[in-house]
Amino acid sequence: MHPVSQAESSGVLIHPLFLGMRGCPGRCVYCDQDKLSGSSGYDLEESVARVREFVRHHPEREKQVAFYGGTFTAWERDSREKLLRGVSEVCDARTSFRISTHPLYVSEEILAWCKNWNIRTIELGIQDFNPEVLALSGRGYSGQEALEAAYRVKKQGFELGIQLMPGLPGWSEASLEENRRILAELKPDLLRLYPLIVIRGTALEQLFNSGEYFPLSLEEAITQCADYYPVARRAGFRIIKLGIPSNIDPAEIAGGPWHPAFGELVKAELAARKVLAIDPQEQAVTLSRDEIRLLKAHGGAALQKVQDWFEQHS
Ligand code: SF4
Incomplete structure (x- = not known):
C-alpha cells in the first residue's frame, strides 16, 4: 500500500513513511504496526523515491516527511541517519521532518541530534498520563516521566504532538480527568486520539478472549474523545487524528470501538x-x-x- 500525502489542518503537507516497529524497546500488547499501516515492510530506496516525487509535486508548499510506526529515536543511530541522509538529499528548503517516538527516548542529547537533522515536530506515544493505567499497560514509564519528556520536547522548541490511547486497562473517570487536566497545563501543539482496539494475533487479543480485557464500546470511545475538544479549544491545541489509521483490514479486528x-x-x-x-x-x-x-x-x-x-x- 502506498502512503498518501495529506494536508494537516495547519496547512502543512505531510508525506508519511511507515517504519514498522523499528527501534521499539519491546512489543506493546496491543500493537501490530504492519496491520495498522497496511504495509509489510520499509525499503530505503523506495522511500527516497516517493519523497522525491512528493517534493517535486509541491515546490510551493510547506511540507513534512513524517516517520511513523516504531520508536524513531531508539532505532540504531546508523540506520536512522542513513534514512535521514537519503531523504534529505531529495528534500527542498520547505521540507522538514516529523517523527513519532517513545517518551523514554527524548533525552537532551537526542533532542540536540533531532535539531541537527531538521526534525521540527516530535510526537510522543504517551498513551496515558495516569500511573496506574501506564503500569497495567506495561508501558515502562511513569506519568511523571512522560510529562517530563513532553516538557523537554516543548522547551527545546519543537512542535509537540501527544498521542493518547483511550480504553487502556485500568482507565477510570479520574484518569480521564487527569489526562485532560495535564493537557490543559502542558498545552501541546497537536493531539492524536487512538481508542484502543483489539487486533488479531496480539497479546491483547488473548486477554480479550479470556475476559481479562474489556474494550470501550463505540459510544464510550466517542464520548471520551469528544471530551478532549473543550480542553483543546481552551488550551489552543489541535486534535489532528481520531481513531486508528483506516488502512487496517476490518477482518483483523477482534474487538473494540473501531469504525471506518x-x-x-x-x-x-x-x-x-x-x-x-x-x-x-x-x-x-x-x-x-x-x-x-x-x-x-x-x-x-x-x-x-x-x-x-x-x-x-x-
Ligand atoms: S512502541 Fe509504539 S510502535 Fe512500538 S510496539 Fe509499542 S505501540 Fe507499537
Whole structure:
C-alpha cells in the first residue's frame, strides 16, 4: 500500500513513511504496526523515491516527511541517519521532518541530534498520563516521566504532538480527568486520539478472549474523545487524528470501538452537544451545513439523540 500525502489542518503537507516497529524497546500488547499501516515492510530506496516525487509535486508548499510506526529515536543511530541522509538529499528548503517516538527516548542529547537533522515536530506515544493505567499497560514509564519528556520536547522548541490511547486497562473517570487536566497545563501543539482496539494475533487479543480485557464500546470511545475538544479549544491545541489509521483490514479486528469513519462520529457528537447545550425554550443554535451533514451521517444516531432530547425538553 502506498502512503498518501495529506494536508494537516495547519496547512502543512505531510508525506508519511511507515517504519514498522523499528527501534521499539519491546512489543506493546496491543500493537501490530504492519496491520495498522497496511504495509509489510520499509525499503530505503523506495522511500527516497516517493519523497522525491512528493517534493517535486509541491515546490510551493510547506511540507513534512513524517516517520511513523516504531520508536524513531531508539532505532540504531546508523540506520536512522542513513534514512535521514537519503531523504534529505531529495528534500527542498520547505521540507522538514516529523517523527513519532517513545517518551523514554527524548533525552537532551537526542533532542540536540533531532535539531541537527531538521526534525521540527516530535510526537510522543504517551498513551496515558495516569500511573496506574501506564503500569497495567506495561508501558515502562511513569506519568511523571512522560510529562517530563513532553516538557523537554516543548522547551527545546519543537512542535509537540501527544498521542493518547483511550480504553487502556485500568482507565477510570479520574484518569480521564487527569489526562485532560495535564493537557490543559502542558498545552501541546497537536493531539492524536487512538481508542484502543483489539487486533488479531496480539497479546491483547488473548486477554480479550479470556475476559481479562474489556474494550470501550463505540459510544464510550466517542464520548471520551469528544471530551478532549473543550480542553483543546481552551488550551489552543489541535486534535489532528481520531481513531486508528483506516488502512487496517476490518477482518483483523477482534474487538473494540473501531469504525471506518470514527472521526466523523466524534464530530457528529460535538455537533449534537452544541444543540444540547442550549435551553430550547429560550435560545436558538445555528449549525453549519457540515454539522447538519454529520448529524445525519452514518445511520443518524447523533440526529436521533438530538431529536430525543428535544422531545424530552419541549
Ligand atoms: S512502541 Fe509504539 S510502535 Fe512500538 S510496539 Fe509499542 S505501540 Fe507499537
